[in-house]
Amino acid sequence: MRKVIISCAVTGAIHTPSMSPYLPVTPAEIAQAAIDAAAAGAAIVHLHARDPSTGRPSQDVGLYREFLAPIRDASPVVLNLTTGGSPAMAIEERLQPALRLRPELASLNMGSMNFGLYEMLDRFKEFKHDWERPYLQNSDDLIFRNTFRDIAYILESCGANETRFEIECYDIGHLYTAAHFLDRGLLRGPLLIQSVFGLRGGIGAHPEDVMHMRRTADRLFGADYIWSVLGAGRHQMPIASMAASMGGNVRVGLEDSLWDGPGRLATSSAVQVRRIRGILEALSLDVATPDEARAMLGLKG
Ligand code: KMH
Numbered sequence: 001m002r003k004v005i006i007s008c009a010v011t012g013a014i015h016t017p018s019m020s021p022y023l024p025v026t027p028a029e030i031a032q033a034a035i036d037a038a039a040a041g042a043a044i045v046h047l048h049a050r051d052p053s054t055g056r057p058s059q060d061v062g063l064y065r066e067f068l069a070p071i072r073d074a075s076p077v078v079l080n081l082t083t084g085g086s087p088a089m090a091i092e093e094r095l096q097p098a099l100r101l102r103p104e105l106a107s108l109n110m111g112s113m114n115f116g117l118y119e120m121l122d123r124f125k126e127f128k129h130d131w132e133r134p135y136l137q138n139s140d141d142l143i144f145r146n147t148f149r150d151i152a153y154i155l156e157s158c159g160a161n162e163t164r165f166e167i168e169c170y171d172i173g174h175l176y177t178a179a180h181f182l183d184r185g186l187l188r189g190p191l192l193i194q195s196v197f198g199l200r201g202g203i204g205a206h207p208e209d210v211m212h213m214r215r216t217a218d219r220l221f222g223a224d225y226i227w228s229v230l231g232a233g234r235h236q237m238p239i240a241s242m243a244a245s246m247g248g249n250v251r252v253g254l255e256d257s258l259w260d261g262p263g264r265l266a267t268s269s270a271v272q273v274r275r276i277r278g279i280l281e282a283l284s285l286d287v288a289t290p291d292e293a294r295a296m297l298g299l300k301g
């Protein structure tokens with residue numbers, strides 16, 4: 001019987017504290033959000049750190065240590081650390097937590113791209129912290145840099161620690177880039193392909209986009225991959241539901257969407273986990289435990 005892996009990304013680097021009072025910022029808040037998401041059914045938690053006083057994205061390894069320890073004490077959930085950091089950070093800084101803390105899983109972004117955050121200025125006009133407005137404004141002229149050399153560097157350095165990767169594919173070309181690294185022997189199966197839909201600069205969130213992503217991944221990777229999806233913002237639940245009914249796995253969490261319905265902020269990532277879990281159960285799909293996810297993904301444990 002197929003089990004569906006729920007990943008949950010609890011804070012990320014895209015949303016800023018003024019957008020939602022529920023966005024976890026301090027290590028204690030991030031730990032609690034991850035523990036609650038795991039208790040609700042997430043097998044994997046995808047983690048970023050933030051400066052506790054301003055909420056600004058941070059790759060400070062000490063901050064990661066502060067939330068990893070309590071999560072490990074409370075739950076067997078798979079820990080997935082970002083190597084994307086924020087699009088405004090350089091690769092060396094982005095890499096540090098995954099390189100030094102040697103998680104089972106780390107994210108790996110499969111190409112350079114524009115990364116649209118600017119539209120949030122229209123929706124969220126008042127900002128609590130000085131960094132938020134320029135962060136969003138500057139994103140309109142920013143390239144999220146993930147060159148072939150950057151990708152190879154992350155694969156070689158973190159791969160040497162037996163860390164495996166959540167391969168973030170924001171467009172069809174990113175699947176071909178993953179196939180290239182498979183050919184070079186820097187990636188090995190089973191791949192975890194995380195298809196990202198609906199971010200400005202990447203593929204859209206139309207059902208045709210989802211079908212095209214799936215068909216292309218099937219053609220390139222055959223049976224040697226696990227497909228997961230995330231939809232940005234209001235696309236979160238429609239994309240997850242569509243892909244789940246096509247045999248996919250799902251990612252939710254406040255990193256990807258702050259919402260629990262039109263105009264209604266989600267009060268936690270766990271709320272979104274419970275919501276997608278209910279949809280999966282309505283589709284007669286079982287949810288994978290962390291150990292089942294480890295077995296499916298070939299993680300070191
Ligand atoms: N923010 C997501 C769209 C990363 O952390 O490396 C993708 C992500 C990137 O999670």
Ligand code: ZN
Pocket residue numbers: 009012013046047048082084107255
């Ligand atoms: Zn992330």
